Amino acid sequence: MMIIAGPCAIEGDNFITIAKVVKELGATHLRGGIFKPRSSPFRWSGLHEAAIPLAREAKRITGLPYVVEAMNAKQIELLYDVADYFQVGARNQQDSELLREFGRQDKPVILKRGMATTIEEFVMAADFITTEGNKNVILCERGIRTFEPYTRNTFDVSCIPAIHDLCDLQIIADPSHGTGRVELVTPVALAALAAGADGLMIEVHDDPPKAMTDGQQSLTFAEFDQLMRKVNKMQEALEWITD
């Protein structure tokens, strides 16, 4: 099972530390944004090209494959060498031309659900990638936008079994963005697995209050350790439950 972990964005040398720790605690893939989509140009949007050597170093040390978001053709090119998986963010999920571009790549693509995308539109969005030749698409439920203000998004757990009914693609869960609250990440991660999720994407930071972005939803190492223990037991239990 795919467990993608790491900070929202690569912020500096601490990315190496985070990478080592999440590997040790059981992560199977690294995350850490290089170009961060933001709602305002006045907000920090990542280290850009300067983050690439850090990503490379973290990959070398941990041996883990690296998942990174690209928002356009130029970023795909810049990130091509360092990326093992490309991620399409929620804000770009409806960009059919970008999806077609990913369809021409030879690396797997993690496609996040848009904030206002229906389940059926989500499946159709993947078609833009697969019809160009790249069949290696993994969907990711990360919550939809609703009236509920308590959580950053409303994690739509029904999307997971619905996707399994509607197509052959894998679907993983991002409870970090799906809830926006540290204390809800673990219960929602377990819920996603119980509903059939094929993996998890979890934001982890060495010092969440100092994170440049998403600190309120990033787990500490100790919290990620606890999550992984429960996740591992849940995986074992699910084999027995669905036996």
Add this chain to the structure above:
Amino acid sequence: MMIIAGPCAIEGDNFITIAKVVKELGATHLRGGIFKPRSSPFRWSGLHEAAIPLAREAKRITGLPYVVEAMNAKQIELLYDVADYFQVGARNQQDSELLREFGRQDKPVILKRGMATTIEEFVMAADFITTEGNKNVILCERGIRTFEPYTRNTFDVSCIPAIHDLCDLQIIADPSHGTGRVELVTPVALAALAAGADGLMIEVHDDPPKAMTDGQQSLTFAEFDQLMRKVNKMQEALEWITD
């Protein structure tokens, strides 16, 4: 753990059969509406008083406590003798005067979340009951209304751990209304338990295609049997997981 099962509404003698079977398969409480809230006066709304003897008979035979919705003071009075638990439906959840009336009853109340009720408003709604003296309130997540048309409602799994963080009340899950689709009931039920739900409310019918209401989300006996096997294993697993 509370497993409330039965048809959407009591439709006739088949209620006795359903009651016996769900008891045998592990249900701990019976459900079956007597007065059904509907969106149009031209739709069937239950057997009304004529259903009371059937409810009584099902209770006698199974020994299970019976959960029934009441929509106003008059219905509370009519149903008082047969009810073991009163249910407040999603459509009435914002009716503060009705909530106060339930607060003056000496029976436990299952309070369903309204379709457009925030988590914090949900907690405050319970206060209308408890401040009148009745502390025995159980909340029920049953989905909220969003743009997603694939499911009848969007089951907000984050509500479950959030409620546990915000108050001391128990919260159960209704994946039947939360999804509106038979094939999603079991995965969402398991997800709700994994997120910490204290029980489930499940619609079961002896012949769903012939159900007067909610047939598309009612499990057959065989489907409920399968659900219960998985639910029981999940309960066991959760003790070990959260150990």
Add this chain to the structure above:
Amino acid sequence: MMIIAGPCAIEGDNFITIAKVVKELGATHLRGGIFKPRSSPFRWSGLHEAAIPLAREAKRITGLPYVVEAMNAKQIELLYDVADYFQVGARNQQDSELLREFGRQDKPVILKRGMATTIEEFVMAADFITTEGNKNVILCERGIRTFEPYTRNTFDVSCIPAIHDLCDLQIIADPSHGTGRVELVTPVALAALAAGADGLMIEVHDDPPKAMTDGQQSLTFAEFDQLMRKVNKMQEALEWITD
């Protein structure tokens, strides 16, 4: 055209002043709640029976008909003598038994749209009243709940012409609740009229910052005066426009 104006709730003697001023400025009907539905029992919910003599006095002095919300059969009885129009609030709009009770009254009913009610459900809700005999139902668009936090609700202006297409009932607009912001009340009121609204319901207070409820959306007398001038010109213009 119906212009219902007044405070959210009757708070004391100032209701008489408000009533006199709104009449002078062109209101055709008075509003001012006696029992206020609230989201928490710890919030002020109106003067209850003590407000009735104030309502009576305001009616006597202004000669205007009075619109008042009732939330259950008992309140209908208590308010019957003073009410010229009954109002069903958004929180009670799905309460079919209450709607039927209003259907047995001989006074017109203003039915507000629920926060999560679709346009077609809104039409069907009115059927619960009319099928009991009371054909005098006026619908009221007051906004629906969406992800948008800037406004208290999202005023669904399309609902107005849609209702005119779907049934023969009149529909008025409540831009006070529809926006929740004083500065948006007038533009949204004009928009509602341009879309075909048959009237307006406007919250007005002699001293909004001191209002017990809804101060942030209540117009001062000067603001209501400005609104009425524009509304009157818009009404004239619309006759010419749709000529």
Add this chain to the structure above:
Amino acid sequence: MMIIAGPCAIEGDNFITIAKVVKELGATHLRGGIFKPRSSPFRWSGLHEAAIPLAREAKRITGLPYVVEAMNAKQIELLYDVADYFQVGARNQQDSELLREFGRQDKPVILKRGMATTIEEFVMAADFITTEGNKNVILCERGIRTFEPYTRNTFDVSCIPAIHDLCDLQIIADPSHGTGRVELVTPVALAALAAGADGLMIEVHDDPPKAMTDGQQSLTFAEFDQLMRKVNKMQEALEWITD
């Protein structure tokens, strides 16, 4: 006042006819997509480059400026010569890199609101364009995604005065996408103007039932003629109303 009219997409020679008619009826700008964003790769997405000569011809004959959507840097380049205004569609509104690219162009940009974008995020999105140097941004309210299925989107009329309160940009309205229903386009267009909209974007087709896209929301010439008569009267009336 800006009245942008034309078909959803340029489909062939009929674009010239449509352009001539909408000009005659009062349109001030032409629309007609060349690359259409779609939800599935199996749907028709416009004539692509083959539409450019038709756009050029329509501009030459009518003398009207032409508004066209571009979804990435490559399309901006291809369409640069023929475009008088670039449009950013709802699906691309959150694409910060694309917005920055438009910020480096010397042509005005019409920025449509995303389906799940809040009013404050909408204002911030424009900042991505203006901070790159291009101050010529016009916002466009085209409806948001809510639970309401009667209309294609929920036209958020409050957005119009709110934008005027929050920034100095103009905002126009697209009641075609905002409602998705021909019979609602005119009342919602009038409502938008009454709320302060600085212009309209209207889909018009010579034979809507045969339109390749958006036929259900495209006006016939006769319907557009009626709309323009009312719009013109409303503009006159508004000068007097807001006097």
